[in-house]
Amino acid sequence: MMLVSVLLLAVAFLALGTGALAAGTQPPWTVAVYGGALLLAVVGALVALASLTTGTVDEVVLPLGLPRTGLRFRLDGLAAFFLLVLDLGAVVACLFALGYGRHEPRPRRVLPFVPAFLGAMHLVLVADDAFAFLFTWELMSLCSWALVVSRPDTAENARAGYVYLVMAGLGTAALLLAMGILAGSDGGYAFAEMRAAEREPWLAAVAVGLILVGTGSKAGLVPLHAWLPLAHPAAPSHVSALMSGVMTKVAVYAALRLILDVIGEVAWWWGPVLMLLGAASAVLGLLHAILETDLKRLLAYSTVENIGVIFTAFGLAIAFRGAGLQTGAALALTAALLHVLNHAFFKSLLFMGAGAVLEATGERDMERLGGLIHAMPLTAAAMLLGSAAISALPPLNGFVSEWLLFQAILQSPAVDVWALRFLTPAVGALLALAAALAAACFVRAYGIVFLGRPRSPAAAAGHEVDRWSLAGLGAAALPCVLLGVFPGPVIDLLAPAVATLTGGATLATQGGQGWLSLVPVDPAHSSYNGLILLTFILVSGSLVAFAVHRLASHRVARGPIWDCGYPDPSPATQYTASSFGQPLRRVFGSVAFSAREQVEMPAPGDLGPARLEVHLRDHVWTMLYAPVAGVIDALSERLNVIQFLTIRRYLTMMFGALVFLLVVVAVWR
Amino acid sequence: MTDALAFDIAHLLAGGMVLVSFMLLYQDRMNGILNAFTLHALVLAAAVAWQAHIQSAPHLYLTAVIALGFKAIVIPLALRQIVQRLGIHREIEKVVGVGLTMLAGLGLTALAILVVLPVTGGADAVAREDLAFSLAVVLLGLLMMITRRNAVSQIVGFMSLENGLILGATGARGMPLVVEVSVAFSVLIAFIVFGVFLFRIRERFDTVDVQALDRFRGDRG
Structure with a gap:
């Protein structure tokens, strides 16, 4: 019953998209399209929630698709959870788009594809055979591609579309091959048949590798991430929010579903491989982000980091499962799924905030922004919250999932494989580095964009965005707080999804813990209580504020602002995004990017300016993509x-x- | 009549088709090719009729009649007329020498037998032999198509290939009448299209040597 309503919703989304082709482009029509999508998403979220709480498993076979297989759909705990993530992300993005979408320069290139994109993602999540999965996956890819190329004004955007198309094609091809391996020579294309099939271990390992190429290229796992920082920022901001916040999660879903559920028995060594890939994604993504001066591209690189965190937890779960530690696997998967939900909220929030800044000032380059906290106080508050959440500061939601992941990492001494015992803490250290870098990255992003003085006239002329956009930002910010303070009920809600992947093992029910605490393993071991933490922060903060205001001197001393020793009032003398990133570039840049700095000092008497040029090289392009492209070129020649x-x-x-x-x-013969 | 005799005759007729295919490969004059092709079709008609007799399948007689009527009478006559009108009775240039072509043909026949006989272990003897020979005829027809330059002899190669298909299909007692009739008609239509093209080529280039087409394309062929 619930599955049927999900399918109907998907069809309604697709119909809405088709209808938008015929609709006009003026505000009443954009409102109708986004409002319709919003309503559908709200219904979808309710259905997903109902399915999660009742824990039912629905199956439907439609007489379409492949002749012997039909078109199969299935709704279980895992699919329901990801549907919830998808629909909540869609609610937030559509709410924001109600205001933001009115200023779209080319509505016809965006309006039809947003609902179609959402509908395709709904279908991917409930697909239950190879044909349905690949078809809907490709539909999702093509809709998102259409949105990436919706602003082909710049060569950069056109190139982003091309690179994305190539990577999406590569991913689907890899998934197609993987499905072929899983179906075997008898051609059992339904997932149920694939689950039951026996296959050689090496064949299963090859299939896992292909699935990782297919889903990792969509999610943005290093080294297949190169398209993501090009494509996600190229789309309109609410679509960027959907792509980064939701579509990468659909890819995570596909990886979880195909590897842990459909293949099931995975060689344990895929665990460490995934953990290393994930940790590499986390650190490299943030190193890129910290040197990036384009706000939306910075956020896209941070998506690579968060996907890395999720895949690390995923790898940890495989390793634990291989070692027979089902509770450890459940803990790691809970952390992964919770981070999926959290990232959907704060990344949507940040992308929409970047969209609000873009709309208010027309600028994405952080070097030309600044001081927006005065012009856009509400947006600034929401962005501050999102930045704190993504930096994993308690009591916000990012902290909870990363804390759970570290709890899982701390379980590693129980594994009796020596390689894992050594590797897991090393991966933990990399994740800790990534967490610290994330904090630095978002201090930089927030500080440069919202604090200081405006660095360009456009930034000085910034204004607060409309109410609908603010409502979208608020709708994304609220869950960041709620999930951080009350994680227990959500973790209980995750139990059916985790159970489908671990063969029944879940975390202990969190609802019964005293004082709404979160106790993943053992109360003597570790526990987290967001409520107490929030209370403490509020009380101590109020006390400090009280003390400062009451006990400090009442006289306000006004003096000239500190001017770095230069009496020039130009905003160019401020600390910039590049200067903030410079120390970290010095530390990591020479290894990670072959960074070179070139200083040109004018000769004495020369009136020309001194120049400092920094050259960065992305090794993934030069070492991996360029040779592959070269070989393909030579072959096709x-x-x-x-x-x-x-x-x-x-x-x-x-x-x-x-x-x-x-x-x-x-x-x- | 014993089964052994029935089998021997079927074997003889099918083997005869392979033999005539070799004759086709060997011919280097237009009239010779057309005569050999007529003989090919006659042997096919006889083989199919014999199959109809030993399988007691009356609809195969119809196939035999179609083969006789179209392949042995209508198409050779039409081709002869075309050749007359085009005025090509000259010797045919061959791409590969006759000896080499014949050797390649021998190899292909051996290959066909090597492939089919082990695979069809369970089938009855008549069908096995028929399938092996028909595959040989198909391969020889293809060989003829790629070793000839003259468009007319390429057409003959194609038609002999199709004869091989019919032989295989009747031997395996499978093909329904509808399929046979439609195949016959499609071959006829292919023939008409070929004929039209021949005249168009001739009009344009004053020759039916397909090399002229390649030269006209002006590429690296």
């Missing part, structure tokens, strides 16, 4: 000759192929 043969040569080729195959048949 060679094979191009085949396009221009004579008819008789084509016949000869076919004849040769036929004879060759016949010889193979004759010899191999």
Whole structure:
């Protein structure tokens, strides 16, 4: 019943998208489209919540699709949880878009694709056979691609669209091959048949590798992340929020579903591999983010980091499962799923905040922003909250999931594989580094954009955005606080989703713990209580404020602002985004990016300015993508000759192929 | 009549088709090719009729009649007329020498037998032999298509290939009548299209040597 309503919702989303093709582009129409999507998303969230709480498993077979398989859909705990993430993300983004979407320069390129994109994602989450999954996955990819190229004004955006299309094609091809392996030679394309099938361990390992290429390229796992910082910022901001906040989660869902549920028995060594990939994503993503001066691209790089955190937890779960520690696996998966939910909220919040800044000032370059806290106080407050949440500061939600992940990492001494015992703390250290870098990154982002003085006239002319946009920001900010202060009920809600992946093991029910505490393993071991923490922060903060205001001197001393020793009032003398990133660039840049600094001092008497140039190189491009692209180019150059043969040569080729195959048949029998 | 005799005759007729295919490969004059092709179709008609007899499948007689009517009478006559009108009775240039072509043909026949006989272990003897020979005929037809330059002899190669398909299909007692009739008609239509093209090529280039087309394309072919 619930599955049917999810399918109907998906169809309604697609119909809304089709309808938007015919609709006008003026505000009443944009409001109708986004409002309709908002309503559908609210209903979807309620359905997903109901399905999660009742814990029912629904299946439907439609007489479409592959002849023997039909089109299968299934709604279980895992799918319901991700549906909840998807619909909540959609609610927030559509609310924001009600205001933000009115200023869209080319509505026809955006309006039809947003509901279609949402509908396709709904279908991916409930697909239960290879055909349904791949079809809807590709539909999702194409809709998001259309949104990425919705502003083809700059060469940068056009290139982003191209790179995204190539990576999406690569990912789908890898998934197609993986499905072929999983279905086996008998062609059991339903997931149920794949679950039941027996396969060689090495074949399963190859399938896992292909699935990781397919889903990792969509989620932005290093080294397949290169498209993400190009494509996500190229879309309109509410779509960026959907892509970063929700679509990457659909990819995470696909990885979890296919690897842990459909394949099931995974070699334990995939665990450490995934943990290393995840940790590398986390650290590299943030190193990129910390040197980035484009606000939206910074956020996209931070998505790479968060996906890395999620995949690390995923790898940890595989390793624990391989070692027979089902509770450890459940803890790691709970952390992963909770981070999925949290990231959906704070990344949507931050992207929409960046969109609000973009709308108010027309600027994405942080070096040209500044001082917006005066012009946009509400946006600034929401962004502050989002920055604190993504930096994993208690009592906000980012802290809870990362804390749970570290609790899982601390379980590693119980594993009796020595490699894991050494590796897991090392991965933990990398994640701790990433957490610290995240804090630095968002202090920098928030400080440069909202504090200080405006660095350009556009920033000085900034204004607060409209009420709907603010409502969207508020709707995304509120859960960041609630999930941080009351994580227990949500973790209990996750139990059915975790149970589908661990074969029944879940965390202990958190609802019964005293004082709304979170006790993942053992009360003697560790516990977290967001409420007490919040109370403490509020009380101590109020006390300090009281003390400062009451006990300090009442006289306000006004003096000239500190001017770095320069009496020049130009805002260019302020600390900039680049100067903030410089120490970290000095520390990590030479290794991670082959960073080179070049200083050109004018000769004495020369009136030209001194120049400082920094050259960064992304090794993923130069070491991985460029050689692959080169090989493909060279091959296609060679094979191009085949396009221009004579008819008789084509016949000869076919004849040769036929004879060759016949010889193979004759010899191999 | 014993089963052994029935099998021997079927074997003889199918083997005869392979033999005629070799004759087709060997011919280097237009009239010779057309005569050999007529013979090919006659042997096919006989083989199919014999299959109809030993399988007691009356609809196969119809196939035999179609083969006789179209392949042995209508198409050779039409081709002869085309050749007359085009005025090509000259020797045919071959891409590969006759000896080499024949050797390749021998290899292909051996390959066809090597492939089919082990695979069809469970089937009855007539069908096995028929399948092996028909695969050989198909391969020889393809070989003829790629070793000839003249468009007419390429057409003959295609038609002989199709004869091989019919032989295989009747031997395996599978193909329903509808399929056969439609295949026959499609071959006829292919023939008409080929004929039209021949005249168009001739009009344009004053020759039916397909090499002229390649030269006209001006590419690296």
